Amino acid sequence: MPSAPAHLTVAEVARHLRLGTRKVYDLVARKGLPHVRAGGKLLFDVAEVERWLAQSAGGAAPRAGLPPPVVGGSHDPLLEWAVRESRCGLALLTQGSADGLERLSRGEVAAALMHLPSADLADFNRAEADERLRGRGVALVEWARREQGLLVARGNPRKIRAVADLARRGVTVAARQPGAGSAVLLERLLAREGIDRRRLRVTATTMGEGDLAMAVKSGEADVGLGARAAAAPLGLDFVPLVVERLDLGVSRAAWFEAPMRALMAFAHGKRFAEHARSLGGYDISGLGAVTWNDPA
16 A cells, blocks of 8 residues: 655545544644644644554643634624623733734634625625635634714714715814724725725724724714714714624634633623613624635
8 A cells, every 4th residue: 555645635634534624624723633834725744643643542642722812803892791791711802803813813812803894895804714814723703793884973063974074174083093894994985985095184093992982972083983882882973884794703723612612602692682782783693603614
C-alpha cells in the first residue's frame, strides 16, 4: 500500500482517519488536531497526526488553547444587557464590527458581533466572512434584526427626515468611528444618494451607540445614525432607514464552552424577549440561525 503524502488536506486526512470532514474540523477546533494554515487552507502533517492519535488513545491528547472568553465587534444595547444579565462570564470589547472581525480571524476573541452591509445594502457580513474567516473554524449566527436610522432631538426641530438632510447647511452630525458597522452603513447610504461624506459637518466621533445618542441629546450634534434602541432611553426621536442583520461570528471551539452556551440559553428565554421588545427596533425571531459557515 503506498504511503500517505507528507501533508494532507482536510478531505485527505478525513479519508486517512476514516472520518467525515465535519468531524475533522471539530477535532481541530475542540481537541487540537495538529495542523498548519497555508493560503487559508488547513494542512496536516501525517507524522504529527499519527502521534496525536497515539496520545489520544492513551488519554493524553493535547487540548487546543481556546480563544479568550471575550465578545468583540459592534456595540449593541441588547447584547450588552444580555452579557451582563446572563452572568455568562464573557467580557465585551466593542470597538466596531471591522475590529471584531479582525480579532476573530486572529483568534483573539471567542465571538464578534458585526453588521457590515454589502454595497447594495442587500446583505450583511457574509462577504466579509468569505474574505476573512475561511479556514478559521468560525460560523456566523444571527443575533437579531435591528432598525437603524437617524437619531434626532425630541420634536425633530431641524426637520431631518432623510440621509440627504445630513448634508444641509448648518446641520451637525455625530458619527461612529471608522470600521464601525454604522460608519460603513452611513458611507453606503451617502453613496446611494450621491453625497460626498466630506460635505457633512461632523462635530462628534463616538465609540458606541450610547455615546452617539448622548452627543445628540447634549446638543453637540443635531443628528447621528444609530439604532432605535439607543434613542428611546434618552427621549430622542428616531427616523427609520434600514433593517440590518446583526450576526455573531463565533469560534466553533468557543461555541461549545460554558460562557457562550450560557449566553445563548439566556437569549432564548422569556426575559430576553421581553427586554428586546422594551428596547424597540429588534426582531429576534431568527436568533441562532446559521447565516454563514466556512465552506472550506
